[in-house]
Amino acid sequence: xxxxxxxxxxxxxxxxxxxxxxxxxxxxxxxxxxxxxxxxxxxxxxxxxxxxxxxxxxxxxxxxxxxxxxxxxxxxxxxxxxxxxxxxxxxxxxxxxxxxxxxxxxxxxxxxxxxxxxxxxxxxxxxxxxxxxxxxxxxxxxxxxxxxxxxxxxxxxxxxxxxxxxxxxxxxxxxxxxxxxxxxxxxxxxxxxxxxxxxxxxxxxxxxxxxxxxxxxxxxxxxxxxxxxxxxxxxxxxxxxxxxxxxxxxxxxxxxxxxxxxxxxxxxxxxxxxxxxxxxxxxxxxxxxxxxxxxxxxxxxxxxxxxxxxxxxxxxxxxxxxxxxxxxxxxxxxxxxxxxxxxxxxxxxxxxxxxxxxxxxxxxxxxxxxxxxxxxxxxxxxxxxxxxxxxxxxxxxxxxxxxxxxxxxxxxxxxxxxxxxxxxxxxxxxxxxxxxxxxxxxxxxxxxxxxxxxxxxxxxxxxxxxxxxxxxxxxxxxxxxxxxxxxxxxxxxxxxxxxxxxx
Ligand code: GDG
Numbered sequence: 001x002x003x004x005x006x007x008x009x010x011x012x013x014x015x016x017x018x019x020x021x022x023x024x025x026x027x028x029x030x031x032x033x034x035x036x037x038x039x040x041x042x043x044x045x046x047x048x049x050x051x052x053x054x055x056x057x058x059x060x061x062x063x064x065x066x067x068x069x070x071x072x073x074x075x076x077x078x079x080x081x082x083x084x085x086x087x088x089x090x091x092x093x094x095x096x097x098x099x100x101x102x103x104x105x106x107x108x109x110x111x112x113x114x115x116x117x118x119x120x121x122x123x124x125x126x127x128x129x130x131x132x133x134x135x136x137x138x139x140x141x142x143x144x145x146x147x148x149x150x151x152x153x154x155x156x157x158x159x160x161x162x163x164x165x166x167x168x169x170x171x172x173x174x175x176x177x178x179x180x181x182x183x184x185x186x187x188x189x190x191x192x193x194x195x196x197x198x199x200x201x202x203x204x205x206x207x208x209x210x211x212x213x214x215x216x217x218x219x220x221x222x223x224x225x226x227x228x229x230x231x232x233x234x235x236x237x238x239x240x241x242x243x244x245x246x247x248x249x250x251x252x253x254x255x256x257x258x259x260x261x262x263x264x265x266x267x268x269x270x271x272x273x274x275x276x277x278x279x280x281x282x283x284x285x286x287x288x289x290x291x292x293x294x295x296x297x298x299x300x301x302x303x304x305x306x307x308x309x310x311x312x313x314x315x316x317x318x319x320x321x322x323x324x325x326x327x328x329x330x331x332x333x334x335x336x337x338x339x340x341x342x343x344x345x346x347x348x349x350x351x352x353x354x355x356x357x358x359x360x361x362x363x364x365x366x367x368x369x370x371x372x373x374x375x376x377x378x379x380x381x382x383x384x385x386x387x388x389x390x391x392x393x394x395x396x397x398x399x400x401x402x403x404x405x406x407x408x409x410x411x412x413x414x415x416x417x418x419x420x421x422x423x424x425x426x427x428x429x430x431x432x433x434x435x436x437x438x439x440x441x442x443x444x445x446x447x448x449x450x451x452x453x454x455x456x457x458x459x460x461x462x463x464x465x466x467x468x469x470x471x472x473x474x475x476x477x478x479x480x481x482x483x484x485x486x487x488x489x490x491x492x493x494x495x496x497x498x499x500x501x502x503x
Contacts, residue, residue, distance in 0.1 A: 007047070007483045009492045011164035011194070012151045013054040016144050018104070018174035020090060021046055021082045023061030024071070032062075032072045036080040043081050043275050044479040045169075048487075050084040053154060054166075055147040057091040057140065059100070067094055091147045095136055102129050103136035104174070109340050111212070112173045116201050117306045117400040118208050122345055130214055134177060137221070141181035144168060145189075148182070152191055167492045170197045170225070177217065180224030195225040196490045198270065201402040202429070203235040206242045216246055223249075223260040227489050229270040231403045231429035236267045268489045271433050272403050273478040279412035282385035289386045290333075294369070295456060297332045298391035300384065300406045301398075302339035303376070305349050308399040308425065308442040309336065310356060313372070315397070315448035317360050320371060322446070323453050328369040330456060332395075333387065335375045350376070388413030392420045393455050396430065397442040403429035407437070411470040419467035421455035434473070436466040 021042040022034045049056055060071065071087040095103070106129030114122035151166050170179050179195050186193050209215055219242055222228050230236050236256050243249040243258045250259040256267040290296060297316070301307040316332045336353065340346045357374045364371045379387070388394070394410035407422060407430040414420055422437040424430050431439060440451045487493035 007044070007480055007487065007493075009048055009052045009054075009167055009487050011166045011492060012052050012155060013048050013492075014057060014144060014147050014151060014166060014168045015045055015049055015054070015171070016057045016140060016168065016175060016178065017171040018059055018108075020056060020058035020060050020092065021085065022074070024064075025062065032069065034072055034074050034078075034082075036074065036078055036082045041272070041479065043278070044483045046081040046085055048483060050081075050089065053151065055089055055091055055151060056085060057144050057147050058093060059095065060092045063097045063100070064092075064094060091143050093140055093143045095139055099132045099135055102132035105340070105342055107133035108174050109343055110345075112176075113201070113306075114345075115208065115212055116173060116204055118202070118204050119306070119400070120208060120211050122305065123211075125211075125213055127213075137175060137177035138181060140175055141178040141185065144170075144178065144182050145185045148186060148191060148193055149189075165192050165194055165492075167194045167196065167487075167490055169486070170195065172198070172200045177221035180221045183224040194490055194492060196227045196229065196486065197222055197225045198229040198486065199235070199402070200231075200272070202400060203230055203238045203242075205238050206245050209238070209242050210246065215242070219243055219247055220260075223247075223258065223265050225265060226263075227266040227268060229268045229486060229489065231269065231271050232432045233269045234432070235402075235429075236269050240267055266489065270482060270485050270489065271429060271477065272405070273474060273480075273482045274405055274408045274412060275480075276408075276412045276475045276478040279385060279388075279409050280415060282381060283389040283413035283415050286382045286386040286389065288390065289383055290390045292331070294328070295330045295392040296387075296390065297330060297393040297395050297452065297456075298387055298410070299332065299334040299395045299397075300387070301334075301336060303336040303346065303350060303353065304339055305345060306398055306400050308397045309334070309349075310352060311399070311442045311445065311448070312395060312397050313353075313356050313360060314445050315442070315452065316371070317363075318445050318449035319452050320364055322449055326453075326456065327364065327371075328366060330392075331369070331371060331373055333373045333375075333391070335377075335379060335384075335387070337378045338376065384409075385413050389415060393452065394420065394422045395452070396423065396428065397425045397440055397448065398428050399425070399442055401425070401428035401430070407434060408474050411467065411474055414467055414471065418460040418463050421458055421463055421466070422470060423451055423455055434470055436469045 022036045024032050025035055027033050071090055071092055073087055074083040111123045179197055240251045240253055240258055244251045258265045357372050361370050361372050388410045396404055396407040407424050411422055423440050424434055424437040425442050426439050438451050438455055440448050
């Protein structure tokens with residue numbers, strides 16, 4: 001990081017997320033080792049934790065039988081930002097495997113994921129999963145209190161004693177109840193802290209949200225925070241609306257405030273960014289991997305029904321039907337990263353994709369060309385950057401998506417002149433903010449095919465103009481900017497502070 005990029009919080013920051021920023025694995029000698037995560041969020045947030053004497057609370061990715069087994073230090077060769085997170089900077093949450101499975105796969109992935117993506121027919125509302133979600137959230141809250149006490153203790157012995165209030169940042173739909181319990185316990189113990197929450201997925205409209213039998217409890221849990229952040233204003237307004245209609249809270253839609261329990265909770269749009277410069281650097285260094293004269297249309301997604309993969313393949317098929325001039329000149333490269341493979345909906349989707357890819361390829365393949373190259377698996381960061389750089393079109397067409405980082409990574413890596421074209425769905429947060437992309441409704445298969453055709457035939461000067469604007473915005477609003485915006489919304493960025501009230 002150069003100086004401008006160093007983000008610091010005024011008080012120590014405790015991050016709480018379902019997963020720690022690394023996973024633990026056992027090597028063949030039975031010894032625990034760390035595997036670092038390379039995601040943008042971890043890159044941006046880990047330094048704030050490390051520099052500010054903070055802690056990270058989360059599940060380590062493995063069920064440890066011995067609760068006292070220590071967390072190992074990172075590998076000495078590890079140069080990722082998580083390497084700075086020494087084991088005394090980490091609180092590892094341990095939950096009984098059966099309860100964890102029901103909380104994580106059952107409640108988070110089988111209920112909240114489809115419901116919050118406005119696909120309620122895919123959700124299974126099982127009381128048992130909800131009860132285990134409550135148990136798991138209580139355990140995360142208990143571990144966070146342990147972290148808070150240790151941070152307060154070490155702060156009181158440091159030079160800045162008592163000046164800066166610790167900040168607790170809770171992440172995502174796995175932990176929507178924890179904040180309220182943390183607030184109550186901290187109040188009982190007389191410990192001052194600020195609580196912030198960020199939801200990485202969409203927040204649905206009231207008419208969908210109210211289908212969840214325990215919707216009041218979710219809102220009350222989130223309102224335990226001082227500030228609740230979402231990617232875009234629409235999700236903020238949905239949340240404010242639910243607080244008013246479910247709980248009868250007094251709200252201010254213009255200033256995005258909710259009154260609850262005698263406090264005013266701020267609601268803020270905080271669109272996440274990517275480590276832009278890191279992707280540019282990867283794109284500059286990555287060797288060429290696509291040896292082809294054809295234009296590549298690129299899709300990169302977890303294999304998830306929200307990502308609109310089946311609709312995307314059908315749109316590509318329609319393109320080949322309606323515009324046969326693209327045959328043998330264009331290929332769709334789809335990377336589908338295996339995800340939640342224990343859940344039936346995901347197993348069914350894999351089958352459907354396998355069949356559809358086979359059918360379309362069987363229909364159009366010639367001796368010299370196959371229309372779809374389908375990779376079921378992950379590729380390395382270098383390879384991904386090369387794909388982003390060397391593709392003519394980035395095709396990001398989810399049916400619903402909180403933000404979508406792939407759209408942003410694609411434009412960061414488009415360093416060659418003339419550049420390619422980004423196509424994005426209006427139902428992703430990215431579609432709301434990346435105005436110069438071609439906007440494509442994934443449900444309209446034939447018009448989606450026309451939009452792909454338009455992108456394939458777009459004049460160079462229009463491509464350059466659109467891509468320049470897209471890249472400029474993403475460079476400015478990168479992931480460090482996001483972290484800074486969160487701290488600023490919490491009144492915890494270095495020395496500034498501000499307050500809001502409903503007048
Ligand atoms: C949730 C929300 C929101 C993908 N394939 C490979 C690979 N990836 C990386 C991408 C990107 C990330 O995975 C996917 O991020 P998305 O944003 O697209 O999607 P979700 O996983 O659903 O994330 C989403 C996000 O949280 C952040 O708030 O934007 O809406 O659903 O970074 O690069 N990385 C590598 N190989 C692959 O094959 N190395």
